[in-house]
Amino acid sequence: MIQITDLEKFYRTEEVQTIALNKLSFNVKEGEFVAIMGPSGCGKSTLLNILGLLDDPDAGSFKFNGEEVAGYNERKRSDLRKHNVGFVFQSFNLIDELTVFENVELPLIYTGVKPAERKKRVEEVLEKMQIMHRRNHFPQQLSGGQQQRVAVARAVVNNPKLILADEPTGNLDSTNGNEVMDLLIELNEAGTTIIMVTHSEHDAKYSHRIIRMLDGQKVTENVLV
């Protein structure tokens, strides 16, 4: 599903150029659950942004479902993204002014789904995440675990082929963290590809394969199953 070859990304400030990704290459197959680990500043998040079509690489190749997407313009990336990729963030990133229902509904609005269909699908996914009873609450009224469940619900409501999770349990206690990991496993078992960036060895163990990075390069790759 994902093939990246010699991917490079630089950040320039006025005087210094930092290499975030240095000729990185790896593949992810459909239905895989891959964990990416490494110390802060090793390029994990940069990688995730490129994989999520939020950012463009400076060099190298990135094939998504066999299609070369490096060099796509903002509009094409956005189009590909909203139909294929779901995001889960460490800090949940829910919109404070929208209710649980409305937050989850958002991706469907931007992909042009009709209101009746939207309602059905949002309710389905809220049911599945067991937060239906909180549908009219605002994010600040929920616990961290509940907020992340809403975020997961929002990530999957469009039935994306790929979920990108950026330290999804980073802001949660262990009980809530485990619950979120169970949700991700469940989605993966249903066929969704998952790429997760994490600092937690515990979480990484849920995955099929762990890629370890340092200074923008892949250091090791462990296959767990």
Next chain:
Amino acid sequence: MIRNYFKIAWRNLWRRRGFTFINITGLSIGMTASFLMLLYVSFELSYDNFHNKMDNIYRVVADIKTPSDNIEANITAWAVPPNLEKDFPEITSAVRINDLNMIVRKGDLKFKETNAIAVDSSFFSVFDFELLQGNPKEVLKKQFSIVLSETTAKKYFGDQNPIGKSLKITEEGFNSTVTGVMKDFPENSHIQADIILSLTTFTQHLDKELDTRWGSYDAAAYILVNPNTNTDQLTAKFPAFLEKHSGEFMKQSKMFVTLNLEPLKSLYLESTRGGTGGGSMTNVYIFSIIAIFILLIASINFINLTTARSVERAKEVGIRKVMGAEKQQLSLQFIGESIITCLIAFFITTLLIIIILPFFNEIAGKVISDGLFSNYSNIFKLFGISLAIGIFAGIYPSIVLSSFKPIQVLKGNFSTGGKGVLLRKSLVIVQFTISIILITGTIIIYNQMEYMRNQELGFNKDRLLILEAESSTSQLSLKNAIDNIPGVKFTSLGSSVPGGGNSSAYSEIENKAGDLQIANLDLYFVDHDYIPQFDLEILAGRAFSKDFASDSTKAMIINEEAVKLLGYSNPKNAIGAKFKQWGREGQVIGVVKNFHFNSLHDNIGPLTMRMETNRNDLISVKLASNNMKQTIAEIEKLWESFLPEQPFDYFFLDDSFNEQYENEERFGNLFLYFASLAILISCLGLLGLAAYSTLQRRREIGIRKVIGASVSEIVNLLSKDFLKLVMIAFAIASPIAWYVMYNWLQDFAFRIDIQWWMFLLSGGSAILIAILTVSFHAVKASLSNPVKSLRTE
């Protein structure tokens, strides 16, 4: 999707109520102020435009050149209009309008009608003043015909039909017949009248020679020309016309007349000759600019506050983009929010205008609008303005917000960037520049007003009560009776008092070279007591005296300016100069020091004073300082017994003299109010900006406090940036304000010098207000617990 935008817009506004309040309040106040200004301006621009034939109506005015001066009159000789109509086929009609001041009686009812005119019979055909009763072509044809305004008709006849009833015009002693009732003249008409008398009353009865008088100037004249008449060509024919009819007379009198045409449509605002009700194109420009300024200030607030808050909205933008929102969709969302805010402001503005309009009318001194809903186009205009502000003020923030990079935003390593900050700072400078210009303007206007009020006028106007008695033989006896009231110090009789207007007369006076110099000179008729009563200083010769019987017919006193006009180097040399004026001949017996017999708009002109008892309509009464009320009551009693047919009518000279500055005072007041509003709105914006800037620097403040900064050091830190902006604004505003106000002052013959302290005062007050505004938040921030602000990072 739209619903989603609405929802989030509404919730956003509600969640940040403080911010929303500042934003909407600023906008509403700004929109209210500028809309009122625009109403005022459009009212001023609407003068006389209700006449269907406006484009073809012109006022005929005369430039009169004498050997001594050149007078730009707003009237013409009586004979000019009817002869124009006769001689030029392109002129359809000519109308003369003569201001009258008459006492009208009906049984026991008696009123002094100061707003009366006598006009030619074509008046209602040329002008579109609405007649409620009577035929426009007929009502003014016959002599003694009178047309009343609706209000005046009610005053005399109540609910009875006034047509055919009679009213007595006492001064001239005839009965007039009401032939028509007209709707009260619209406020935006430079011609105003409550009572109209047919001019045939004069031409057929009171003064049958009127239509042939080429040297007597009293009436304003208007002509209606055929459509597409080239008025330049028409004007070019006037010299020959005058030569034909009065060439001989002009040569004889050495008064050479040129006729000019002033178009009705621009008369009110652009004529400098007076007689048009005091409109001013300059004021229209000034108020339009202020209105736009205030709108600009309010919009700038909106832009500044919205972009300053963009940090808060950044996360939402990031999430929406990740969820698939496109830049345009986000831009639309933010413009939509801006429009919603402006529409809320629109509703509040509508309410505010409804409440404020009556007060505004009062300040403006006229009813510029009966109400917002009296003209529905106003509502649409206001709505359009709101929508336009919503869109234009929303564009920049929407571009800024929608261009955020989602990754940076969501990762938290995000700053608003130097560019937006620079723009915000520039906009704050613009706001304060405008405010400081307005404050400086206000200070200078007020100082000029004070200067005019306190100017040494050269005569004493304290406790001077002026009684207006229409020419009657009883004046002298009334004056003598009033003299005996214990509360009265002196009395005198005269035709004019300073500031109240006076006749001007064709005069011939012996000049330095020994020739009789012809000049059109201002003329006061006075009695023996007038000069001492007004404390006028005699520089040479003597005042009028009862010891010289010839004074009452053969003596003239002139002022310093007249001495100068005649070429004498010393006032003493003018004594004994021969004069001819209005049928009298004699010699100059004295010279008075210049005094301001006109307002300070005008330079002091040459003045002549003579005695002629039958022209002294005004009785000046100097009151003792105590019991003035009782004294006035006693005067009234005497009045009733001496002049029973006239209503008791008086005014205080200092009041009436200051009334000359009514227009400036109104202008000054409006200016003051709107300058204050500009400052208020600017400060609201500053308050919001300061709030957000301290919020952004919370962490920095926390760190500084932990390291040991004191409260005052932190307040200083936070205030410094804003103060710098106000200082820069001050530097930009001062020269502009100087330039504008210097030009404004040129309208006054007697004016103040612009002083450095005026700028210091306006800059100082702007800085002080800014400090107070900013330090409110700065103090709050510096008092907060640093641990808390550091933890939230």
